[in-house]
Amino acid sequence: MNTNYNDEYIIKVTNLYKNYGQNEVLKGIDLTVKKGEVISIIGSSGSGKSTFIRCLNLLGEPTAGKIEFEGNIIYESNTHHLKKELEEFKKNNSDYKTQEKYKQLRKELKESRIHDFKQSRQIDKTINVHRQKIGMVFQHFNVFNNLTVIDNITLAPMKTKGISKEEAEKQALELLEKVGLLDKAKEYSLKLSGGQKQRLAIVRALAMNPDCMLFDEPTSALDPEMVKEVLEVIKRLTQTGMTIIIVTHEMGFAKEISDRVIFMDQGIICEEGTPEEIFNNPKNARTKEFLSKVL
């Protein structure tokens, strides 16, 4: 269906776990995103959609699992799994202390902990390079309130890529024209309406020339009449061949733009498939229940 479809993956998530204290939010998620693919994630509130998408650029740090981006491992931790395995082993074997496997597991756990420690010290610096290629749009826009529209856009390219102010502004104005905000360039972003703020947030992410865009419920905080203008911008973006992962409650929109729809419930991926499969012919009982309520 998508002309840019190929086998090369851009994001690969393996067995991802995320805990908030004792509360397990993500319980083992596997996902491979191919280049140019548009993926919608749907599901009820509290199913872990937003947590998952925030883990992809490590805004929320996962508890365990592996995330690869463009062939680079940006996060990897086995400590959580190893701990569980060790505990289970202890439970099942009363004489575990004498067994060879126990020693091996403990050794692995120790190594894993050292790896985690090293990773946590470096991750803050190394992740920035990857984040520059992963654009993110938030539910509450998060435009920089103290800056003008144009400064919002040029700040990151100037700081991270070292391009000149003139060049950054030229690029910003081009992007603003595409989303119809050219006349607001010199205004403070605080004065924009919700829809305008969200369009600005999208442009701000695009100014970094990302390889992939993450949308975290981009229209949930908007007035109904402003939803359309934002969706329009995202829709146009899908036509450029950008890789997009979008968490949304706009089922019609998800159906229209997606190559793949993922239904999440209680921290796991319940069902995934093409929009036709998910919306017209859901197999999972939970998916059926959810869709019958929202459609």
Add this chain to the structure above:
Amino acid sequence: MKSFLDKLKATKLYVFITSKSFRTFSFILVIGLTIFLLINNYGNKEINAATEADTFTVEIINVNENAGLATIAYKDGENYIDTGKTKLEVKSGTKIKFYYKDGLNEGYNILFWANYESNVFAPVKDPGDNESYYVSTSFVKTIKSDITLVVVSIKETEKIVYFYNSSVKEHRSMIGVDVVDFGKDATFKFNTPKNRGFDFIGWSEDLTTITSNMEIYPLYKSSVWTVFRDYYPMFFRGLAVTLLLSVISVFCALFLGIILCLMRLSKSYILKFVAAAYVEVIRGVPLLLQLLVIYIILGPSKIHIGSFFTTEVISCLLALFINSGAYSSEIFRSGIQAVDKGQMEAGRALGLSNWQVMIKVVIPQGIKNSLPSIGNELVSIIKETSLAVSVDASIGELMSVRKQITAATYINLPPYIVIAIIYFCVTFSLSKLIGHLEKRLQTHEH
């Protein structure tokens, strides 16, 4: 009639006059105008009188023959305090000019001299008068035609009292005769400002019998208004010093506050601990104590910058700076923590580092959040400068003006009330102004 009122209420003028901001402004305006008028009504003449009153002259009346080079001192409790006028050639009739700045601005009325070589301070008694000293003076700063003397203690048998302007026989002239009772106010009228520099000592005709039982001092006829009228240049000078001290210390404290706040928000545990310990210790110890400790440490060093920034002023500034720094760091911290977390997330998601987002996005918004509280900090520091009076009155801030006035007039309450009114006017109008700015900041946001 009713329709007329309704029409009136609908007019823009009525809405404007009844609006809250207009009322606030007019209140401040009225206070400002009052102060302005008070200054204007009593113009140059009074100011001249005040500047004249900055100096006074002491005349040496009788000198021992062996006293050539002398040191002039005054007595404060048990100690003789050098006036700085040393190695003076003194003989009878020598006039020596003193400035209040010389440290003689407090209550005293007798100067002592010492032979310079022997350096022993001892009042040498007039051979002809057992109770009077041979260098003596007192001063009254105001020019008033009415002077009230209060008779504090007198022998019951004595009723008629003769008043002289000096305690020394050869130099005194009688200034009044009255029948007085114990505790009675005795009022005398003087035509000219001659009373300045007089020693208002009352004596009976037979000096030896009454003087020891009698204490008389001039009573300044006082009300809050007259004190303000007669001494307002001193009050305003005091206010200027107070404002200067508070503005300098708050301004410097802002930088300290930001540095401490950044230390506290950083990831290093050492920096965090140092900043937190500093803030907690400073906030947990009274400012007065900090002030005194710093003065005790700095005092002996006698450092000074120019004539205004003496050791006392510097230690006062330093204490206020240290104290205010701790408070403003907390203000900044709460301001920065009140910034939406999404701002940081959005910045990080773009690939900016923690510090880049902090400096470009979070801190500017945090500082904007904390501006009103910083203004309130200034207001409270204005009040806290009054503690400087406990270090040294020579700093000259508003509160210490009371001491100077009391030294000259022997009154306490009215100057305190004038000072209270001035503090209130300044702090109240400042906090109203800050409240207004705060509102404007908020309306800009929405």
